[in-house]
Amino acid sequence: MKSVKGVQDILSLSQEELGKQLLEQGWKKFKSTQVYDWLWKHGVRNFDNMSNLSLEHREFLKQHYSINPISQDVIQHSVDGTKKMRFTLHDGHKIESVLIPAEEDNRYTLCVSSQAGCSLTCSFCATGRMGLLRQLTASEIFDQYIEVNKLCLQSYEKPISNIVYMGMGEPLLNYKNVTQSITKLLSNTGPNLSQRRITLSTAGIAKMIKKLADDGFKVNLALSLHAADDQKRNEIMPINQHNNLHALMEALKYYYKATGQRISYEYIAFEHFNDGDQDAKNLIRLCSHFPVLVNIIEYNPVRGLDYVKSSDDRINRFAKLLLKSGVMTTVRKSRGKDIDAACGQLANES
Ligand code: SF4
Incomplete structure (x- = not known):
């Protein structure tokens, strides 16, 4: 040879x-x-x-x-069934993935990381405090599926049914590798998943949302919104200063037109910050451009940060205002809080 x-x-x-x-x-x-x-x-x-x-x-x-595989180093088990796996990359960096089983619905959701750390410094998020260590390659993202799928089969005799790009990192700032990993997951020379089973969650990079549509992807898109006016959003998500709500609405409209996919808004409720009646009104306005599902998420405490989670009463009142205006709304209880596996908590502290 x-x-x-x-x-x-x-x-x-x-x-x-x-x-x-x-x-x-x-x-x-x-x-x-x-x-x-x-x-x-x-x-x-x-x-x-x-x-x-x-x-x-x-x-x-x-x-x-x-072959540069990822190797599993720690698994943590939550009392609610959620499992968090920490992986070491070939150069020693650590990343985390989360398996969220919902046996009653036959849904086994994997939350993957797209970067080691994150550059976006959202003020409520543990990953943001790490800074960006490096981009993950397409295979390092794909391999989280391979490894966690083994755990899912062992634990439940079922394969992973859904994948959310909602772990460490901003997926649209690692666009090439993230879209390559999605292509591998969809391919019939791979797991052959359907686009409807994949959700990409972004803090909001307007131009890359449009690119995703232009490149023919039809995955579910979730915007981590968390505040419905620019002033508050700038305060907790610095990325909003360059991708304000007007630009994001334009981009999401574009994505909806190209794909026909309903958009989700993720909305973490912080007590007396974004959970009042005026906040609900602002949010309702942002739901008028295309079909939207709002997921209200309870805040998960992060060590060293002093945000307070909204009370159940305030969350219920907020959700009712949305529902009354015809906005599809769910209130999500966090999973895996006891092992720091819930939204915004991934920071390799296991
Ligand atoms: S919320 Fe997402 S985009 Fe913001 S710092 Fe955390 S990982 Fe990065």
Whole structure:
């Protein structure tokens, strides 16, 4: 066999790129398809386990390609069934993923991280305090699915049914790798999931929301809104200074027109900050441009931050005002609070 230059990360190659390289080495096309299937269909991360390849072929792969898998280091179990897994990346950085089972509805939701840390410094979020350590590669995002799916099968004898990009990081600031990971999850050479099962949650990067629509994605889109006027939103989410509510509404309208997908707003309720009647009125106005589902989420305390969660009474009053105006609204109890696995709590402190 001819030699290829250096050692390449095999998971960074598309099927075509890998096929071309192996063809140049004299491999039959079906052999390169087998390698690709091992990697992406079966999630195998060790060349020795590619059992239908000859020893010679496996040795060749070992010499010329590397696999940089994520390795699980801690699993925490919440009393409510939620499980948080911490993974170490090949360079030592840590990320977290959360499995949220709802056995009664047959829903097993995986929350994946898209970056190690986050650059956006939302004032209520533990991840934001870490800063951005680095972008995750497409395979590091995809591998969270592979690893947590094993846990899901072991624990419930069911595969993951839904994936939310809502863990550490802002997915639209790692656009290329996030969309590549989505493409792998949708592919029939991978898990073959449907776009309706995938939700991308963003703090709001207007131009990238439009790009997602232009690139033909139809995943569910959730905007982490958390305040319905610019002044309050600037206060808790600095990204709003460059992507204000007007720009975000335009972008979401564009996404809705292109995809026909209802938009979700995530709204963490902070006592006497964003849970009053005027806040509800402002929010109702933001629901008039396209079909919206508002998810009101209880705030999960983060060590060192002094936000206070809204009382049940205030949340109920707020939700009633929305419902009365015809806005589809749910109030979500947080899952996994006792293991710091709930919204805004992921910070590798396990
Ligand atoms: S809420 Fe999301 S976007 Fe904001 S700092 Fe936390 S991880 Fe980043």
